[in-house]
Amino acid sequence: MGRELKVSLAMLPVLAIVTGVIYPLVVTGIGRLVFPRAAAGSLIERDGRVVGSRLIGQPFDDPRYFWGRPSATGPIAYNAAASAGSNLGPTNPARIEAVRARVEALRAADPGQAAPIPIDLVTASGSGLDPDISPAAAAFQVPRVARSRGLDEDIVRQVVAAATRERDLGLLGEPRVNVLALNLALDERDAAKPAAGH
Amino acid sequence: MNANGVLQIALYLVVLTACSRMLGRPIARALDGERSWLTRALGPLERLVYRLAGADPAREMTWMEYALAFLLFNAAGTIALYALLRVQGFLPLNPDLLPGLSPHLAFNTATSFATNTNWQSYGGETTISALGAMLGLTVQNFVSAAAGIAVLLALVRGIVRRSAGTIGNFWADLVRGSLYVLLPLSLLLAVALVSQGVVQTLAGSLDVPLLQPAADAQGQPVVSQRLALGPVASQIAIKQLGTNGGGYYNVNSAHPFENPTPLSNFLELLAILLIPAALCFSFGHWVKEVRQGWALYAAMLVLLGLFLALAAWSEAQPNPGLAGLGVDEAAAAGNPGGNMEGKEVRFGIAGSATWAAATTAASNGSVNSMHDSFNPLGGLAAMTLMAPGEVAFGGVGSGLYGMLLFVIVTVFISGLMVGRTPEYLGKKIESYETKMAALGILVSPIAALVGTAVAVSTAAGAAGVANPGPHGFSEILYAFLSAANNNGSAFAGLSANAPFYDTALGLCMLFGRYFIVVPVLAIAGSLAAKKFVPPSTGTLPTHTPLFVTLLVGVVLIVGALNFVPAFALGPIVEQLQLVSAGH
Numbered sequence: 001m002g003r004e005l006k007v008s009l010a011m012l013p014v015l016a017i018v019t020g021v022i023y024p025l026v027v028t029g030i031g032r033l034v035f036p037r038a039a040a041g042s043l044i045e046r047d048g049r050v051v052g053s054r055l056i057g058q059p060f061d062d063p064r065y066f067w068g069r070p071s072a073t074g075p076i077a078y079n080a081a082a083s084a085g086s087n088l089g090p091t092n093p094a095r096i097e098a099v100r101a102r103v104e105a106l107r108a109a110d111p112g113q114a115a116p117i118p119i120d121l122v123t124a125s126g127s128g129l130d131p132d133i134s135p136a137a138a139a140f141q142v143p144r145v146a147r148s149r150g151l152d153e154d155i156v157r158q159v160v161a162a163a164t165r166e167r168d169l170g171l172l173g174e175p176r177v178n179v180l181a182l183n184l185a186l187d188e189r190d191a192a193k194p195a196a197g198h
Numbered sequence: 199m200n201a202n203g204v205l206q207i208a209l210y211l212v213v214l215t216a217c218s219r220m221l222g223r224p225i226a227r228a229l230d231g232e233r234s235w236l237t238r239a240l241g242p243l244e245r246l247v248y249r250l251a252g253a254d255p256a257r258e259m260t261w262m263e264y265a266l267a268f269l270l271f272n273a274a275g276t277i278a279l280y281a282l283l284r285v286q287g288f289l290p291l292n293p294d295l296l297p298g299l300s301p302h303l304a305f306n307t308a309t310s311f312a313t314n315t316n317w318q319s320y321g322g323e324t325t326i327s328a329l330g331a332m333l334g335l336t337v338q339n340f341v342s343a344a345a346g347i348a349v350l351l352a353l354v355r356g357i358v359r360r361s362a363g364t365i366g367n368f369w370a371d372l373v374r375g376s377l378y379v380l381l382p383l384s385l386l387l388a389v390a391l392v393s394q395g396v397v398q399t400l401a402g403s404l405d406v407p408l409l410q411p412a413a414d415a416q417g418q419p420v421v422s423q424r425l426a427l428g429p430v431a432s433q434i435a436i437k438q439l440g441t442n443g444g445g446y447y448n449v450n451s452a453h454p455f456e457n458p459t460p461l462s463n464f465l466e467l468l469a470i471l472l473i474p475a476a477l478c479f480s481f482g483h484w485v486k487e488v489r490q491g492w493a494l495y496a497a498m499l500v501l502l503g504l505f506l507a508l509a510a511w512s513e514a515q516p517n518p519g520l521a522g523l524g525v526d527e528a529a530a531a532g533n534p535g536g537n538m539e540g541k542e543v544r545f546g547i548a549g550s551a552t553w554a555a556a557t558t559a560a561s562n563g564s565v566n567s568m569h570d571s572f573n574p575l576g577g578l579a580a581m582t583l584m585a586p587g588e589v590a591f592g593g594v595g596s597g598l599y600g601m602l603l604f605v606i607v608t609v610f611i612s613g614l615m616v617g618r619t620p621e622y623l624g625k626k627i628e629s630y631e632t633k634m635a636a637l638g639i640l641v642s643p644i645a646a647l648v649g650t651a652v653a654v655s656t657a658a659g660a661a662g663v664a665n666p667g668p669h670g671f672s673e674i675l676y677a678f679l680s681a682a683n684n685n686g687s688a689f690a691g692l693s694a695n696a697p698f699y700d701t702a703l704g705l706c707m708l709f710g711r712y713f714i715v716v717p718v719l720a721i722a723g724s725l726a727a728k729k730f731v732p733p734s735t736g737t738l739p740t741h742t743p744l745f746v747t748l749l750v751g752v753v754l755i756v757g758a759l760n761f762v763p764a765f766a767l768g769p770i771v772e773q774l775q776l777v778s779a780g781h
Contacts, residue, residue, distance in 0.1 A: 007369060010250065087570040
C-alpha cells in the first residue's frame with residue numbers, strides 16, 4: 001500500500017504537467033500562430049475598433065434592426081459573461097406565456113405582417129447567445145426593417161442573402177443568418193448612401 | 199424530421215463506424231505497448247513519466263493490488279482537485295478574480311471530475327478560473343478517462359490470460375491510455391476546433407460595445423457586452439473524447455465559443471463516441487476474434503439507434519400548447535421547425551437530438567441544447583439510455599466493461615435456458631462472476647432510485663425544482679440517473695448547487711463509479727485464474743445476430759425496466775398532458 005500511495009502522489013503532478021500545462025499551452029501556441037482570429041473570439045473590427053464577436057449574438061429590439069432569438073440570460077438578455085437557457089419544460093405554462101408575449105411584440109412591431117412566425121424567433125436559444133436566426137425568421141422581419149429604414153424590401157433581402165450561410169458542406173446543421181453581421185451591413189449601407197425620400 | 203435530418207444522422211453513424219473500425223487496432227496495439235511511430239515519438243515521455251513517478255510498468259499486479267492502485271490514484275486526484283478549487287482565488291491565472299468554491303461545490307466538482315462524471319453544478323465561466331480549468335479539470339478529464347481504459351484492459355486480460363494470477367500494471371495502463379490515445383486525439387481535435395472558432399487564449403474577459411445599447415431592469419443603459427474567453431478548445435477536445443462532458447461555459451457545447459459551427463458540432467459529436475466505439479474493435483483484436491468486437495458494436499449501435507430515433511422524432515414535433523398562436527413549427531427550407539426552445543439555430547433539430555442521444559449513450563454528459571426543454575419523449579430517450587449504466591458505447595473504457603457485465607448475465611441466462619454451464623470466450627462463467635456482474639449492474643439503479651426517493655420526500659430536495667408538475671419530478675430523476683451513471687448531463691433547471699444536491703449527487707457519483715470498478719476488477723482476477731475451455735457443440739456462440747438480440751434484450755429488460763415506474767411518473771405522464779393540451 002505504501003508503495004502504490006507514493007506512486008499515486010507522484011504520478012498526479014507528473015501527468016498534471018503533461019496534460020494540464022504542456023497540452024493546453026501547445027494548443028494555445030498553435031491557435032495563436034495558425035488561427036489567431038478564431039482563437040481570440042472571432043472579433044469583428046470596423047476602422048480598427050472591435051465592434052463585437054461574430055459568434056456572440058447581441059440584443060436588438062429597435063424596429064430598424066433585425067431581432068435575434070429570445071435570450072434567457074440574466075440579469076439582461078445576451079449577457080455573454082453568464083450563458084444560460086430558459087430550462088422551461090414543454091408543459092410549463094410560463095413557457096407558453098413567454099411565447100405568447102413574444103408573438104404579441106412581433107405582431108405589434110409590424111401589424112401588416114400576417115405570415116406565421118418562425119418558431120426560432122419566439123423560443124429562447126440554448127446558450128442565450130445564439131448569433132443566428134433562421135432564413136425564415138429573417139424573411140419574416142424584412143418588411144418591418146425595410147419600412148423603418150425607408151428601403152426597398154428587395155434591397156434588404158439582398159443584404160439578408162449576403163449574411164446567410166448555407167449548411168456546412170451543404171449537409172450539416174441548418175442554414176442561418178448572422179444577426180449582428182446583418183445589422184452591421186445595413187448600418188454601413190445606410191451610412192454610405194444617405195437614404196433619400198424619407 | 200425532414201430528409202436532411204435523416205441524412206445527417208445516417209452520415210454520423212456511418213462516419214462513426216468507419217473511424218472507430220479504423221482506430222480499434224492501433225489503439226489496442228498502443229495500449230499493449232507495442233512499437234509504432236507513436237511510441238517512437240512519445241516513448242521517451244512515457245519512460246520519463248514512469249521515472250519521475252517512481253512506477254515500474256513491468257510489475258504485474260493481482261486484481262486487489264490493481265484495485266488499490268486505482269483507488270489510491272483516484273483519492274489523490276479528488277483531494278488535490280478539491281484543494282485547488284477551494285484556494286483558486288489566491289492562485290495565478292485567474293484574470294477575472296474568481297473566488298474559491300464553497301466546500302459542498304468543491305466536493306461535488308472534484309468527485310464529479312475524478313469519477314469521469316463531470317456533472318456541472320458549477321457555473322463555468324462565472325465559477326472556475328483558467329488555472330482551475332487547466333490544472334484541475336483538464337487533468338482529471340485525461341486521467342479519469344485513462345483510468346476507465348485501464349479497468350477495461352484489466353478485464354480483457356482476465357478473459358485472455360489462462361491460469362494467471364495477475365491482470366497487468368495499473369500505472370502502465372494509465373500512462374499509455376493518457377499519452378498514446380487521449381493526448382494525440384485531443385491535440386488534433388483541439389486544433390480543428392480552434393479553426394472553427396472555439397476560443398483558446400490565456401487572456402480573460404473582453405468588453406465589446408453593443409450595436410444597439412440596451413437597458414437593464416432598473417432602466418440603466420447597458421452599452422457593452424462582456425465576452426468570457428479562456429483556454430477553451432484544449433478543455434473541450436478532451437471533455438468530448440474522454441466522455442467527460444464538463445464544459446468551460448455554463449451552457450456547455452450550446453455556447454458559440456465552445457461549439458461555433460455545424461462542422462465543429464459534427465466533430466465534437468463524433469468525438470463523444472469515437473473511443474468507446476473503437477474499443478469494441480480493440481476488444482476484437484485482443485481476443486483474436488474480430489467478430490466478437492463487431493457483435494458488441496452491433497448491440498450498442500442498436501441501442502443507440504432506437505433511442506436516437508425516438509429523440510429525433512420527438513424533438514421535431516410541434517408543441518400542442520402553442521396551437522393557435524400563429525407560430526410556424528413545421529420544418530421547411532430555411533425553418534428548423536419543431537421544438538426549438540433551448541436549441542441553437544445552427545444545430546437545428548437533428549444536430550441537437552443526435553447529440554442528446556450520443557451524450558447519454560456515452561457517459562459524456564456534455565450538451566449542445568437544453569435537455570430540460572425537450573419534449574417529454576425526447577427527455578425519456580436520454581433517460582433510458584442512461585438507465586442501464588450507459589452501455590450503448592458508454593464511457594471511455596467504462597462503457598465496454600459495463601457491457602461485458604451484461605454479456606456475463608446474458609450467457610448466464612442463456613446457460614440456464616439450455617441447462618449448460620455458461621462460458622464466454624473460453625472462460626467458464628460461474629456463480630462468483632455472475633454475482634459480481636449483478637452487483638455491478640444493480641448499484642447504479644439503486645443509487646439513482648433511492649436518491650430520487652429521498653429528494654422528492656425532503657424539503658431540501660423539492661426546493662431545487664424549477665418546473666411544475668411531473669416535469670419537476672423528471673428534473674430530480676434525471677439528476678440522480680445522471681450522477682449514479684457518471685453521465686453529467688442535466689435537466690438544468692434544477693438548482694443543484696445547494697448543500698443537499700451537491701452532497702447527495704456527489705455520493706451517487708462515487709457509488710456509480712467505484713462499486714462497479716471493484717466488482718469488474720474482481721471478475722478480471724477470477725477469470726484470469728481460470729483454465730481455457732475449448733468451445734464445444736454446446737457452447738453458445740457470442741458473435742451471432744441471435745446473441746446480439748439476446749444481449750440487447752437483457753440490457754433493456756434488466757437495465758431499463760427498473761425505471762419504468764419512475765418514468766411513468768415523469769416523462770410519460772407529461773407526454774399525456776402535452777397531447778391532451780392540444781384538445
